[in-house]
Amino acid sequence: MSPQVSEARPRDREATRERILQAARTLFGEHGYERVTVRMIAASAEANIALVGRYFGSKAGLFAAVLQGEPDLHTLFEGDLESLPRRLAEYTAERMQHPSDSPIVRTLERFASHPEVRDVARERLITAVLSPLEARLTGPDAGARARMATSIFLGVSAMRRRIGPRTPTRADVDRLTAVFEACLADGPQGAVE
Amino acid sequence: MSPQVSEARPRDREATRERILQAARTLFGEHGYERVTVRMIAASAEANIALVGRYFGSKAGLFAAVLQGEPDLHTLFEGDLESLPRRLAEYTAERMQHPSDSPIVRTLERFASHPEVRDVARERLITAVLSPLEARLTGPDAGARARMATSIFLGVSAMRRRIGPRTPTRADVDRLTAVFEACLADGPQGAVE
DNA sequence: ACGGCTAGTAAACGAGCGTATACTCGGTTG
């Protein structure tokens, strides 16, 4: 028998850890925390179940590691302020089309009620989305406006996936832009009237 | 010993069924489908676990019965069209303050990925919220506008509860009103510019 | 060549889940 029957993997702690992390990233983003089992992750990573506990302590620890490793959305909030609503709208629309992109956002969208997980996800949401967005805003109530925009930013796509996974049209993006303008405007009542 | 030691309940099939249904309504609304166990429901209703299966077939059947029994939101969408955005905004804001109200909405907000449950919840969401709202709209893209408004309507409060359960201020409601106006307007680009 | 460290494995643990079964017992009916 030739030795490449099963293509034995070299023993590499760091590479295995990374495979598990990547599998968890994908699966958590796809199905959410509670619906993904440690066995699913291990199978997807082609690693032994026990290694998840060994390298990350627990399932919640692995989830935290996933969130830690995800890049921030800073670049989305940078650039000129005037076109920020449209950038948010386009990013939101894109997430509707390619739901497997951006596992962190999908994970945050559906992070559930597991107490252990809720706190770490909440903190991550604040540092990755809410705070950088708020930092860009001027005028009164910047915190409240950023909070509402974040809610729409994440909440819309979480719901949209449920009530009709249509690909957003140009008009949808335009409307979404108007929505973000209305909620980010620094006037006393936003874009109303 | 007086006979009221444990205040033995009279045997009443319909009353017991109703106690289970009410307990499920509350718990599902509070914690979502997956996080509520049949045992929790039975304990809360002070009924035997087996009765849940007897009266509702299964946990998913009980969930469906809860959704069936909840009243529609028709009244919210009735009335004059001009003030509809504000009514939506105020209702959304109220749900942020009193999250235990309206179990159906909370349930729909967080209905998860259980296939059995997703379909019934989706259908209920469409008939209770999306369709009546769409029926009120005129102009082109009424379906798309109603879909986006529904997404915001449910998604915002679902997210808001995560990133900061503050009671909405007057300015928040105003901003939310502007948001709904922007997304419900029948112009080509809503309220923008 | 050969211990020893360690990545990786196999298997089981205890707990909790939804569900199903066999039973008890109170109230009504003949």
Next chain:
DNA sequence: CAACCGAGTATACGCTCGTTTACTAGCCGT
């Protein structure tokens, strides 16, 4: 009073979960 129907009960089944334990086997320094 006795037979019976059905509401309510106690309990266990089969399963999956996250986690842990005891073990195997490859690589390295000497």
